[in-house]
Amino acid sequence: MAEDVVDLCAALLRIDTTNHGRGESAGEREAAEFVAAHLEAAGVPATLLEPAPRRTNVLARVPGTEPDLPAVLVQAHLDVVPADPAEWSVPPFAGIERDGYLWGRGAVDMKDMVAMVLSVVGTWAREGRAPRRDVVLAFVADEEDTGACGAHWLVDHHAGHFAGCAAAISESGGFSHRTFDKRIYPIGTAERGTSHLRLTATGRAGHGSRRNEDNAVLKLVNALGRLAALRHPVRLTPAVRAFIEQVGAALGVPVDLDDVDATIARFGPAAKLVENTVRNSTTPTVLDAGYKVNVIPGSASAEVDVRTLPGTVDELLAAVDDALGPDVRREFLQHQPPVQAPIDSPWFDAMADALRAEDPEAVVVPYCLGGGTDAKAFSRLGIDCYGFAPLYLPEGFDYRSLTHGVDERVPVEGLRFGARVLDRFLSS
Template sequence: MNAPGNDQHQPTAADEVVGICQDLLRIDTSNYGENQGPGERKAAEHVAGLLADVGLEPQIYESRPGRASVVARFEGSDPTRDALVLHGHTDVVPAQASDWSVDPFAGEEIDGLLWGRGAVDMKDMDAMILAVVRQMVREGRRPARDVVIGMFADEEAGGVLGARWLVDHHPELFEGATEAVSEVGGFSVDVGGRRAYLVQTAEKGLAWLRLVADGRAGHGSQVNHENAVTELAAAVARIGKHAWPYTLTPTVERLLRGVSDLTGLPFDPEGGADREQVDALVAALGPAAKFVGATVRHTTNPTQLDAGYKANVIPGSATAALDMRTVPGHDAEAWDVLRELAGPQVRVETIHADRSLEVPFSGGLVDAMVDALHAEDPGAAVLPYTLSGGTDNKSLARLGITGYGFAPLRLPAELDFAGMFHGVDERVPVDALKFGTRVLDRMLSTC
């Protein structure tokens, strides 16, 4: 290997990113929840090897056997400045191979697209981070400030065995860090014939809940006014059909104003959240409407039902699972309404819950993101948005670290990017990965 600063014949990040992403896609890190799955150890060792290969000193941390995260610190040119956490996760949601057009763990490149589980969530960003950091170290370039590189386990199950565990047990790893950058932001959409990049500055709160109805067990032929299944079914129907009012946060308002400016569609938030105006502006975002449309209100989706063991036996209890996502700044009101909808006969138990986040679309880091995008795509618009899901930024927020979503990808307007997350035939354009390495390099050099 050539000495740092001598980059002659060395591969660039754009040269390496596809191969790194393919290697990660070929490592099955499926996370089935409840500590089920192959784990992230193999991926963590691969990541650590890529970082150590250029002279960094990564460390692997296991919360449980096989549940491995990697952390390394890349010293910046100004050690007096607050550090930045640049993080990804190496676990993925499971994939049913029979549903896919290709092997979801083969990492195939077909017609300029890289296919595989994790191609957008989020081994694409993992690869971009690793490729950029490797290039910078090889060339003897430092980021503008210290960068803590994290590749975490267990994000797809709430980060309990990954980022949350590291924050709780090894907070010293993030010493001096005040800001973080991770997934689900910086991707492009077509709005009114103009390309716009959406930087994630907010996340909805999440709560995976269990609804429990207790009743009186008995014979299926008897009259039973304390039937747990009946009580539960009524509660699930009320919750699932509830029409949550539109609640626009500052981030959502700013996004919709930007879409209004680009399209000419009307928007008058001062007059209240006009559903027709909001729906039209959301629809103008094309495939990204799947993300944004869920951020203008709370959502409560029943996801599982369980009761009884025989057709002629009335069970003594019945349970359902519920996925609730709350609008930032309005979490408490959502919980109050949920309990009212559940009713007095149904208990609401928490399986896993985490906070909502909303941070300013301003400051030096945001300026660096916007400038880096404009340098690679002049004339594009850059707007903030709220993520309907969640990221490991929720865990880092426990340390007072302000998190953004910025995995920059210039995408074809027709690509249903939002539909790729946890979807079938997940894939990302190769050109978008190379574009992302250039943007991240610029951002790290100036932020």
């Protein structure tokens, strides 16, 4: 059994758990069996659950020394997005260590976190230690698609496993981000909602050479033009406001909440952490119309990636409907509300303390995730969900661009730092 967090991560990267979406997947079974075997070796019983063949989830619980305290959930997904080997410098599933980095699909999203958790649990077993409170573990399938075989299925069918969990941690937070002379560590306390839409326009089919005032393609294109022209207003949620104020104070730059765009522009590299979360967004991504150049089709459709900030969903959808007009109907492909957890919380304070214990110069701030995670599922159980998968990253390392990107990799010393931080947080 591997013990070092780097060896654990490398082994996980060598297991192909590609999720192609729309129900097509290599499956998470081998990775789930790997995780379960390591938990069992550390004396932690593990349960494997499959809602569909090879779509495997792992559940476990590490008892704490004070079991009456609220439990903490650690949730991480085992699946990864596709990788085209022709685009990569190394084979995507080789788990190669090179130049101080561990390379492979899933290195930062999010088999690094899986490895860090296994490393911490293994360390507790070897050293005869236990966490203060129960640590509930969920290593899940299908996060990279709908969660129907993973977190959402578990919440619907196995909610009892999460009884007593007050807070949860998972991906997309706790990593270092160098900005000027500061190391900023954003902890995810919110994330935008996901309201993916399919738009459909219908009209009169006919010959492409003839006049047609009922052209479905034109109806759709015109509606998309109006949608693209929307200028969504700034909406400062608690997490975003706190990020702007605290980062501005740390960097010593003026903060003007009446001109948020100008304020963010003064943040340098830290602007990327907040620029997508001061507004909602409506981004057309898929078009489908026609089958022959001289035929006007009877229908045309598009798909739009809609992201909503907490408290703005109804307002945003009303603006979308106004832009689409009467000739285009919409339906939800996915409709998951935004997520928010408290910033002024002992959970947030404990995460910040664990980071500062390993990096005394850490500037820890709350932030809002622009995309989405399985927090949307677990928050349905009343659990406060945080993005906290700690990593120490070298200056100039563009961590966020490697998520779903080519040549995904994670620094090996960053992994070891993250395991130490997780140990501090989960132990105490």
